[in-house]
Amino acid sequence: MLKRVEAMAREAKGKGARILCTQELFCGPYFCQVEDSARMDLAEPVPGPITEFLGQLARELQVEIVGSLYERRAAGLYHNTAVFMDASGNIAGRYRKMHIPDDPRYYEKFYFTPGDLGWQSVRGRDAHVGMLVCWDQWYPEAARLTALQGAEILFYPTAIGWWHGETERDRRQQREAWQLMHRAHAIANGIWVAAVNRVGTEDDLQFWGGSMLVDPGGEVVCEGSMDREEVLVADVDLGRIEELRRGWPFLRDRRIDAYAGLARRYGDQA
Numbered sequence: 001m002l003k004r005v006e007a008m009a010r011e012a013k014g015k016g017a018r019i020l021c022t023q024e025l026f027c028g029p030y031f032c033q034v035e036d037s038a039r040m041d042l043a044e045p046v047p048g049p050i051t052e053f054l055g056q057l058a059r060e061l062q063v064e065i066v067g068s069l070y071e072r073r074a075a076g077l078y079h080n081t082a083v084f085m086d087a088s089g090n091i092a093g094r095y096r097k098m099h100i101p102d103d104p105r106y107y108e109k110f111y112f113t114p115g116d117l118g119w120q121s122v123r124g125r126d127a128h129v130g131m132l133v134c135w136d137q138w139y140p141e142a143a144r145l146t147a148l149q150g151a152e153i154l155f156y157p158t159a160i161g162w163w164h165g166e167t168e169r170d171r172r173q174q175r176e177a178w179q180l181m182h183r184a185h186a187i188a189n190g191i192w193v194a195a196v197n198r199v200g201t202e203d204d205l206q207f208w209g210g211s212m213l214v215d216p217g218g219e220v221v222c223e224g225s226m227d228r229e230e231v232l233v234a235d236v237d238l239g240r241i242e243e244l245r246r247g248w249p250f251l252r253d254r255r256i257d258a259y260a261g262l263a264r265r266y267g268d269q270a
Helices: 002-014 037-042 049-061 134-138 140-148 168-189 239-247
Strands: 019-021 064-074 077-085 091-096 121-123 128-131 153-157 161-163 192-196 199-202 205-208 212-214 220-223
Touching: 002 049, 019 153, 049 064, 049 077, 064 128, 064 153, 077 128, 091 121, 091 128, 128 140, 134 140, 134 153, 134 168, 140 153, 140 168, 153 168, 161 168, 168 192, 168 212
Parallel strands: 019 064, 128 153, 153 192
Antiparallel strands: 064 077, 077 091, 121 128, 161 205, 192 212, 199 205, 212 220
16 A cells, blocks of 8 residues: 555656645545444554655655645554645644544544644645544534634545445435535635545545545535545645635634534533
């Protein structure tokens, strides 16, 4: 996988890319389909071998990289983590996945501790970059709070797909909802959103690919295949943020005095 990622990074650089993003847990198979404590041996420290690999690649190619990995924080304490490697090869930012699913074939609560580094924006060479991971993408609060930290481009390393027993209607509805959520995050916050998903079949899951870049107006600027590996490169015009936020001043009109209920689970109960 490292060799394949290196080759694709070089291809992206050749096409003019300056910020790269991997899919979720890019170093190997999506191991959370079963609960097996032996698979916790896949975790590694940060800094560690994977960040060293990404750092060397970033430094050589003079690019910035958002990379997703399984972090070993301490014995028995692990996170699903995204790192931001700057063009000098250093770790400039780290985000630990906050929302952890527990669904059939996505037994992530068994492997991952919820993140505790908060929502953040990393000042990159060309833009302020926010990082969230996969299941985080269904939560408007996560996108909003990351945007409020100043993120101009929000990256979602992702591993999402269908279970083999789902109907065609379910498959269509899920994938359309997934894309709509990213478009909504872009519109509501006036930022660029990039989702980078797996492709292919692993055990009982078929990952649906469809990696995409969405502009602040909700337009899908580029979209990947559903069934093959590829490099997507697109231009990001940060001036669109100012343009769209003037026309849709959602941040201006927020009622920050009226949102206390968001800190409650449901209704009027804490």
